[in-house]
Amino acid sequence: MASKPAQGDAYSLILEAIDVGVYRPGDRLVESELAERFGVSRTPIREALQRLETQALLTRDGRSLIVASLDHNQLSELYVVRAELEALAARLAARHASAEEVRVLQDMVQDDRKLMDDPSALARANRRFHHQIHLASHNRFLVQQLDLVHRSMALLATTSLAAEGRGGDALAEHDAIVRAIAAHDEAKAAEALRTHISKAFMTRLKLDAARVEGSL
Template identity: 80%
Template sequence: MQQRDAYGLILEAIDVGQYRPGERLVENELAERFGVSRTPIREALQRLETQGLLTRDGRSLIVASLDHNQLAELYIVRAELEGLAARLAARHATVEEVKVLGDMVEEDRALIGDPSALSRANRRFHTQIHLASHNRYLVQQLNLVHRSMALLASTSLAAEGRGEDALAEHANIVEALREGDGEAAEAALKVHISKAYETRLKLDAARIETQG
């Protein structure tokens, strides 16, 4: 139990940006921070390294970062798997599940202007679609993909106007699910992922230009 707790605590800290790509993770500091002994921390770090979320810099373990090609690969896989989840959800989601998704879109409008909160809400929305696919193997694969999304140093929802656009795209997905139209749901979700990727590329280009 303690090992799983240590793994979950470190993973969540990376996910919410407490540890960003390139930051060093020190065993004894993590043990002190989370109130866990060093053995489960060490095992959790090894597991995260195996999964590619941590990488070695000399003798130190640091939070991994994604290069341009890895980012492209991640978004390609994400679009295909999430598109499949939406198509299956259109077929298998209960009326209640679709209603919850619709309620999320309405409630999340209050978060526009707060990219961090909107990012967490976006993750909840996507997770709900994954679950609504009612395919446990697909959910497992999407969990891995979204774990890798934690290695992105910022959210594309921080771009000006992206929050409003993303919620409009969410609304289109929900409408297709409500109609039980698998093809439309898949297409709407793929458009949503494509727009997010495009925004992230623009943000990265602007950051590189600033650094140059």
């Protein structure tokens, strides 16, 4: 008989469900429903929910746990930190990335062009691309901090890549980042990555503004 997933697996399953939008900010998470959905006993589900609450990915609404949301200030703070840490990762990748790691990044940019009409798939590919840069930095402590930042990014209800024209622009920015890394140009790689995050933030602000206007 196959063993049931451990607590760490339950945590990963719930986090991924939040990340891909199965559960969105404000949605209530119920132990019994999660246990049934993922085929996990309630004990590891309960432990995973406690861990997610400690990380501020879930919050209390009375006695219920709901997926947390980010207000405007929190969103701004998150993007400031992300831009600086990602820029550092790009700088270190330009210094330390192997030829094979650079080739993987180049292949990712090419492969992701096939996903232009699928924002969700492009968003997943975008996360893989950024994680690959993190790994190419060859700095485990930086990778750990960026993992924390990207967990918080899961609280954003939509991807900025869903905005019209953003997918193509983002891939062009990815290409510029990889070119700088391949050329071992640390300053240019950092600036290209910082600019990329800044443009993604501006796109998200415009999407949020349009959503608010549409609800008035």
